Amino acid sequence: MMTRTLRSAPLWLLYAFLYLPILVVIGMSFNANDSAYRWTGFSLQWYPALLGDAEIMGGLRTTLIVAVGTTVISVVLGTLLAMALERYLPSRALDAAAAAPAVMPDIMLAIGLLAFYTLVGIALSPVSVILAHSVFGIAFVAAVVRVRLAGMDPSLEEASRDLGASSVKTFWSVTLPGMRPAIIAGALLAFTLSLDEFTVAFFTASPAEPTLPIVIYSSVRFGVTPQINALATLLLLVSFIAVILAQRASRLGDSLRREGK
Amino acid sequence: MRALATVPAMTYLVVLMVIPLGLVIAYAFLTAGRFGGVQGPVTLDNVTRMLEPLYREVLASSVFNAGAATLIAFAIGFPAALAITRLPSHWQTAALIAVVLPFWTNFLIRTYAWIILLNREGLLNDGLALAGLGPIDFLYTRQAVILGLTYAYIPLMVLPIYASLQRLDPQLLEAAQNLGAGAWRRFRTILLPLTLPGIITGCLFVFIPSLGNFVIPELLGGGNSQMIGNLIRDQFLKSRDWPFGSALSLMVLALLIIIVMFQASAARRTRRWGA
Numbered sequence: 001m002m003t004r005t006l007r008s009a010p011l012w013l014l015y016a017f018l019y020l021p022i023l024v025v026i027g028m029s030f031n032a033n034d035s036a037y038r039w040t041g042f043s044l045q046w047y048p049a050l051l052g053d054a055e056i057m058g059g060l061r062t063t064l065i066v067a068v069g070t071t072v073i074s075v076v077l078g079t080l081l082a083m084a085l086e087r088y089l090p091s092r093a094l095d096a097a098a099a100a101p102a103v104m105p106d107i108m109l110a111i112g113l114l115a116f117y118t119l120v121g122i123a124l125s126p127v128s129v130i131l132a133h134s135v136f137g138i139a140f141v142a143a144v145v146r147v148r149l150a151g152m153d154p155s156l157e158e159a160s161r162d163l164g165a166s167s168v169k170t171f172w173s174v175t176l177p178g179m180r181p182a183i184i185a186g187a188l189l190a191f192t193l194s195l196d197e198f199t200v201a202f203f204t205a206s207p208a209e210p211t212l213p214i215v216i217y218s219s220v221r222f223g224v225t226p227q228i229n230a231l232a233t234l235l236l237l238v239s240f241i242a243v244i245l246a247q248r249a250s251r252l253g254d255s256l257r258r259e260g261k
Numbered sequence: 262m263r264a265l266a267t268v269p270a271m272t273y274l275v276v277l278m279v280i281p282l283g284l285v286i287a288y289a290f291l292t293a294g295r296f297g298g299v300q301g302p303v304t305l306d307n308v309t310r311m312l313e314p315l316y317r318e319v320l321a322s323s324v325f326n327a328g329a330a331t332l333i334a335f336a337i338g339f340p341a342a343l344a345i346t347r348l349p350s351h352w353q354t355a356a357l358i359a360v361v362l363p364f365w366t367n368f369l370i371r372t373y374a375w376i377i378l379l380n381r382e383g384l385l386n387d388g389l390a391l392a393g394l395g396p397i398d399f400l401y402t403r404q405a406v407i408l409g410l411t412y413a414y415i416p417l418m419v420l421p422i423y424a425s426l427q428r429l430d431p432q433l434l435e436a437a438q439n440l441g442a443g444a445w446r447r448f449r450t451i452l453l454p455l456t457l458p459g460i461i462t463g464c465l466f467v468f469i470p471s472l473g474n475f476v477i478p479e480l481l482g483g484g485n486s487q488m489i490g491n492l493i494r495d496q497f498l499k500s501r502d503w504p505f506g507s508a509l510s511l512m513v514l515a516l517l518i519i520i521v522m523f524q525a526s527a528a529r530r531t532r533r534w535g536a
Binding site for chain 1: 266267269270271273274277278279280281282284285288298337338340341343344345347348356358359360361362363365366367368369370371373374375376377378380382383384412415416419469470472473475476479480490493494497498503506507510513514517
């Protein structure tokens with residue numbers, strides 16, 4: 001027992017490193033004092049205070065619009081891309097192109113898109129952020145859905161066609177239901193990614209309609225406020241729930257697959 | 262007919278990724294317009310300007326910070342990944358999710374958390390005060406920047422290392438131990454070479470986003486720990502010198518390509534030795 005505890009000591013060290021700062025933020029969001037550093041007592045006042053903060057609420061609205069738009073584009077195009085790469089047109093060059101947004105330094109994409117928008121005359125707005133975030137989103141959804149497609153038996157689709165179903169009918173009643181867990185997982189990941197993304201949004205958002213991370217950035221630059229702690233706690237909660245849901249959706253897929261075999 | 266399925270997504274990626282990157286490359290060799298934007302003539306001025314001592318220093322400091330963060334992330338991440346592979350298998354997925362979970366939370370908030378901890382009036386100094394020490398200015402130092410970069414990207418180090426450790430045959434380590442190899446020797450001659458692809462991937466996953474980052478140097482490093490990302494941001498949003506900003510970002514890309522190629526060839530050499 002002792003040696004086993006000792007053996008996992010590096011893991012506990014990593015967890016302490018990863019979670020200590022997060023726990024401090026959560027703890028300080030319940031601080032009665034408006035100093036961000038000194039604990040003076042328990043209070044819930046900073047949570048309702050968020051609702052009255054016009055900048056934060058505006059940022060939240062823009063961020064939700066952007067995240068929903070990004071999720072829709074990413075799911076539709078990412079799923080199509082995954083099917084094309086996995087079933088119809090396997091190609092290493094296309095594989096590389098589909099994976100590129102995930103490995104490129106985000107600041108390059110950010111300045112490239114700003115230059116592009118300026119050149120062709122696209123005004124900066126929530127729409128320009130949606131278009132930018134979808135570049136990442138498509139790559140993510142495609143990657144998740146491809147893994148699922150690779151594990152699906154293509155003979156099911158062949159059987160459907162042999163029995164006289166049209167391609168469209170086969171897609172709706174065989175391929176799409178098979179991909180569903182991966183699509184849900186991909187959608188949640190694209191949504192979370194967009195919700196938290198800062199660098200690309202910073203360059204492609206209109207100054208009049210900043211996303212929530214941009215609002216946080218501007219406020220954090222000038223110091224720590226308890227309101228931001230409360231906001232941070234809520235955002236942490238949303239991200240945690242989304243990731244756990246995505247995990248469950250894809251694991252649900254695994255168990256269904258096992259039952260099917 | 263079915264190949265048409267690739268068209269929408271690929272058109273999207275060409276228009277909103279390939280063309281923008283092409284613009285950055287092209288702008289790097291143009292001249293800044295008087296009111297922002299770019300104009301002719303084609304020039305190498307932006308490239309030669311990067312070699313001025315001021316910019317060389319920022320570049321070197323960026324590589325140092327990103328490199329230090331990568332090394333520390335490896336030093337913490339490798340033993341942790343090893344510890345996960347030794348857990349009972351039904352615990353391993355949960356242990357991995359717990360490592361990745363912070364990565365899926367807001368990056369600004371994770372950086373901001375360190376301001377609370379490292380500040381002169383922060384918790385770390387409170388702890389020191391109890392021991393009769395301090396206060397120490399942790400915040401606004403190069404060390405704080407390296408810590409922030411390590412913290413932000415360490416989950417990306419653990420995942421690929423875990424994946425390659427898991428593929429390793431545990432009998433190799435047992436055999437080495439039975440033959441009398443000590444822990445360091447087992448690490449150097451078995452663990453390290455056989456998991457090198459995962460280690461390299463993990464290192465790149467930490468190094469690449471660290472190098473271009475401008476938020477962590479600004480929030481944790483203050484004004485005196487600029488990295489190349491800060492320079493690029495300023496060229497685009499403050500001084501409106503897009504060509505120079507583009508040239509700087511090309512430099513980042515060139516650096517990354519060189520490192521990827523160097524590491525790939527190092528990995529090939531090690532594999533040959535291993536075989």
